[in-house]
Amino acid sequence: MATSSYPLLLKQPVKLACVQLATGADKTANLAHAAEKVREAASAGAKIVVLPECFNSPYGCDYFPSYAEQLLPSPPSPEQSPSFHALSAMARDNGVYLIGGSIPEIEVSADNKKTYYNTSLTFSPAGELLATHRKVHLFDISIPGGITFRESDVLSPGNKLTVVDLPEYGRVAIAICYDVRFPELATIAARKGCFALIYPGAFNLTTGPLHWRLLGQARAVDNQVYVALCSPARDMSASYNAWGHSLVVDPMAKVLVEAGEGEEIVSAELNGEEIEKARRGIPLREQRRFDVYPDISQGYELKSP
Numbered sequence: 001m002a003t004s005s006y007p008l009l010l011k012q013p014v015k016l017a018c019v020q021l022a023t024g025a026d027k028t029a030n031l032a033h034a035a036e037k038v039r040e041a042a043s044a045g046a047k048i049v050v051l052p053e054c055f056n057s058p059y060g061c062d063y064f065p066s067y068a069e070q071l072l073p074s075p076p077s078p079e080q081s082p083s084f085h086a087l088s089a090m091a092r093d094n095g096v097y098l099i100g101g102s103i104p105e106i107e108v109s110a111d112n113k114k115t116y117y118n119t120s121l122t123f124s125p126a127g128e129l130l131a132t133h134r135k136v137h138l139f140d141i142s143i144p145g146g147i148t149f150r151e152s153d154v155l156s157p158g159n160k161l162t163v164v165d166l167p168e169y170g171r172v173a174i175a176i177c178y179d180v181r182f183p184e185l186a187t188i189a190a191r192k193g194c195f196a197l198i199y200p201g202a203f204n205l206t207t208g209p210l211h212w213r214l215l216g217q218a219r220a221v222d223n224q225v226y227v228a229l230c231s232p233a234r235d236m237s238a239s240y241n242a243w244g245h246s247l248v249v250d251p252m253a254k255v256l257v258e259a260g261e262g263e264e265i266v267s268a269e270l271n272g273e274e275i276e277k278a279r280r281g282i283p284l285r286e287q288r289r290f291d292v293y294p295d296i297s298q299g300y301e302l303k304s305p
């Protein structure tokens with residue numbers, strides 16, 4: 001029971017599972033495999049299930065155009081987007097909220113201009129589309145002796161923060177991978193009342209060991225909310241080697257569960273009272289100095305998810 005004057009951000013405890021999926025080059029096989037694993041997570045009691053970034057394809061600029069699916073107009077036909085329909089069925093068949101990792105998306109304009117995005121789709125337990133998030137911050141980095149990657153060679157960025165209401169539970173924010181490096185998105189989402197920040201992601205062997213867990217814990221402790229990061233399983237035969245280590249962090253920044261490198265489902269129970277406990281113990285909420293610096297969430301209008 002809540003003991004502060006704030007309403008609980010999370011109305012009832014809920015089990016969240018991250019499916020650290022093994023993926024390959026065969027999209028149909030990836031979708032079928034994802035369906036098996038979502039079933040497994042739901043059978044173990046998860047009501048919110050998260051898939052990884054680019055769960056239906058290999059991850060890389062060379063792959064985005066050939067795997068891209070058209071999501072608009074919505075709903076797309078099964079020919080335009082087999083992944084949309086597969087995700088909707090996974091959510092409906094298992095009665096779960098499904099944060100459908102991400103897929104490469106193509107948008108075709110009236111004059112046949114093609115624009116590509118890295119896009120996450122969220123479905124309700126009835127299989128209805130609740131939210132679409134296009135990766136806002138594209139993964140463009142160059143670390144000498146490490147990794148060079150330029151998503152912007154092929155992809156265009158999304159332009160909104162994505163917050164979605166899950167009526168029995170509360171609000172969550174969805175963003176993708178590199179988005180986790182930008183605390184502003186997380187802060188605005190938390191101040192708009194989210195109990196969890198959920199990031200399908202695919203860090204790599206250069207940045208993963210240094211930053212993956214650190215960023216999950218940082219976003220959690222900054223905002224006193226739950227954070228879930230969901231990676232593909234590592235495949236050393238792929239051109240991009242994902243870090244793995246999907247995890248769930250609590251509002252005190254404790255890592256509740258963390259996967260290894262291979263295929264694995266990790267899950268944790270999220271409880272609204274833990275958020276309030278963290279916020280009562282360390283009352284940042286009451287101590288902020290908006291007379292010294294601005295509240296970046298003020299004036300930010302949520303767009304339709």
Ligand SMILES: NC(=O)CC(=O)C(=O)O
Nearest residue numbers: 139177178202203204207
């Ligand atoms: N793959 C990403 O978008 C981000 C990543 O690997 C990193 O930030 O590091």
